[in-house]
Amino acid sequence: MDATGTSQRSVGTSLDVWKGATSRPSLLLLRNGDTSFLSPLPLWERARVRGVSRCAAAALALLALSACGNIEPWVKPYERQALADPIMSLDPNPVSSAYIDHVYEAREGARGALGSSGGGCGCN
Amino acid sequence: MHDASVSDGGHFRAAILALLSLLAMTLLPLASDAGVLPEDRADLLYHRYDGGGVTIHGPSLLVRKTMAEKYSVSANYYMDMVTSASIDVQVSGASEYKEERNQYSLGFDYLRGKTTYSVGFTNSDEDDYKAKTASFNISQDLFGDLTTVTMGFSRGSDTVRRRDTITDRIDNNFSEPVERWSYRVGVSQILTRTTIMSLGLEVITDQGYLNNPYRSFRYVDPENDTQYKLATEIYPHTRTSNAVSLNARYFLPYRAAIHGGYRFFTDTWGIGANTFEVGYVHPLKATPWTFEASFRYYDQSRADFYSDLFPSIDFQNFMGRDKELSTFTSKSLHLGASYEFAKTGWRFVKRGTVNLYYDRMQFDYDDFRDARNRSLAAGTEPLYSFGANVFQCFVSVWF
Numbered sequence A: 001m002d003a004t005g006t007s008q009r010s011v012g013t014s015l016d017v018w019k020g021a022t023s024r025p026s027l028l029l030l031r032n033g034d035t036s037f038l039s040p041l042p043l044w045e046r047a048r049v050r051g052v053s054r055c056a057a058a059a060l061a062l063l064a065l066s067a068c069g070n071i072e073p074w075v076k077p078y079e080r081q082a083l084a085d086p087i088m089s090l091d092p093n094p095v096s097s098a099y100i101d102h103v104y105e106a107r108e109g110a111r112g113a114l115g116s117s118g119g120g121c122g123c124n
Numbered sequence B: 001m002h003d004a005s006v007s008d009g010g011h012f013r014a015a016i017l018a019l020l021s022l023l024a025m026t027l028l029p030l031a032s033d034a035g036v037l038p039e040d041r042a043d044l045l046y047h048r049y050d051g052g053g054v055t056i057h058g059p060s061l062l063v064r065k066t067m068a069e070k071y072s073v074s075a076n077y078y079m080d081m082v083t084s085a086s087i088d089v090q091v092s093g094a095s096e097y098k099e100e101r102n103q104y105s106l107g108f109d110y111l112r113g114k115t116t117y118s119v120g121f122t123n124s125d126e127d128d129y130k131a132k133t134a135s136f137n138i139s140q141d142l143f144g145d146l147t148t149v150t151m152g153f154s155r156g157s158d159t160v161r162r163r164d165t166i167t168d169r170i171d172n173n174f175s176e177p178v179e180r181w182s183y184r185v186g187v188s189q190i191l192t193r194t195t196i197m198s199l200g201l202e203v204i205t206d207q208g209y210l211n212n213p214y215r216s217f218r219y220v221d222p223e224n225d226t227q228y229k230l231a232t233e234i235y236p237h238t239r240t241s242n243a244v245s246l247n248a249r250y251f252l253p254y255r256a257a258i259h260g261g262y263r264f265f266t267d268t269w270g271i272g273a274n275t276f277e278v279g280y281v282h283p284l285k286a287t288p289w290t291f292e293a294s295f296r297y298y299d300q301s302r303a304d305f306y307s308d309l310f311p312s313i314d315f316q317n318f319m320g321r322d323k324e325l326s327t328f329t330s331k332s333l334h335l336g337a338s339y340e341f342a343k344t345g346w347r348f349v350k351r352g353t354v355n356l357y358y359d360r361m362q363f364d365y366d367d368f369r370d371a372r373n374r375s376l377a378a379g380t381e382p383l384y385s386f387g388a389n390v391f392q393c394f395v396s397v398w399f
Helices: A003-011 A015-019 A043-070 A094-107 B002-030 B087-092
Strands: B041-051 B054-067 B071-084 B097-112 B115-125 B129-142 B147-163 B170-192 B195-208 B216-220 B228-232 B238-252 B256-267 B272-283 B289-300 B328-341 B351-369 B383-398
Touching: A094 B041, A094 B054, A094 B071, A094 B351, A094 B383, B087 B216, B129 B170
Parallel strands: none
Antiparallel strands: B041 B054, B041 B383, B054 B071, B071 B097, B097 B115, B115 B129, B129 B147, B147 B170, B170 B195, B195 B238, B216 B228, B238 B256, B256 B272, B272 B289, B289 B328, B328 B351, B351 B383
């Protein structure tokens, strides 16, 4: 029931099953017409290859994101006069928004994704 | 049911952690040129909330100062002075109570290239509730400063105490801990010369004594089924919530702004909520005045273990009757006026504003009944609703 315990439970994946598998696939792993067991590679080897593929995909994603750093800004700095106006600030008065967020958080079940936080509530 | 839903929250948290790691690895090497720290400013605010038999008022002071163009320090003092005879206090048979809450926050930002690293610490202190929170944030400007990505993590540790409602003294035999974790990711994006939007995602996990120790659930009196009895609430000891928000702001050609936002919320207690907000800001031409108005609508579904009236004292393992866990809607109208002074500077002041805000809130409950009138049969009382008036008056100075 504790948060750490559930976290450990939830991140467990089918890879844990693969590690303990032999070269003969268990029927438990055959679902949705999966024919991957026909591969000549043993299961643990295929799991390793799959892991490497994931790492490669992640590296490619990182590279793609890094390359985005060279994107030409479509709104030039000299075109941002309106955006620099104080009335366009997403959080123009932090002292006020923190207060009103706290008022709502104490009286409503929802919380988070607001950009401010605080403890206690005095809400009984 | 509860275990399964907590596991879903765990998956969500794992996904957020993976996303945080990916973004951190991606963004750090991009640091170049100089980003911008928040402006130097001081705000002094007086707030007052009045509604549902509760009055809360007090000051808040926020000061932020930049040093050596790459460090920024902020400090906040906030105080609540509470006088309460809410419906919960009245139903429990207790009398009106008063208490104070003091909150101190310190923040430190370090700007390196286009990356801002922030750490913060908050300490909140009441007689019967103490909360400490430490937080870390990293913010990165990207794509010619059109995009800002922010990631954050907070860790909180609370201690829940209880005041004896008869002697009005703190019960030394009651002290329960609560541990909190929060993971955040946010993106703000300039879309056009006149439009900016932001996306936020936050996962919060709590573990410990999550009850309000003063509140009770009610159940049908086994000796007289038209009456009810009260018993201490029993909450789950864990809660994980997920919230996603999307906000946008658009500049109108005659110098005004409209803004809108939506937030979707779910948690492992079964609460689902939607928040909508639209607003308008209008600086009055050739005058120092700016006026604003907004409307906020909120609805939520009840927690799985919530009921206004349980059939018996041992009906299920978790039982709660907090109206904040019930099915309800709230609507708020916000009106504000700001007056700008020292627009061209005065001594060390670059500019300043005096602001007066008023919010009218209305809460309408769908399955929380007004149990104060015991002459009515339990479960047939009228549904509860209340309105609240919230005032804020504050002075802001940029220097």
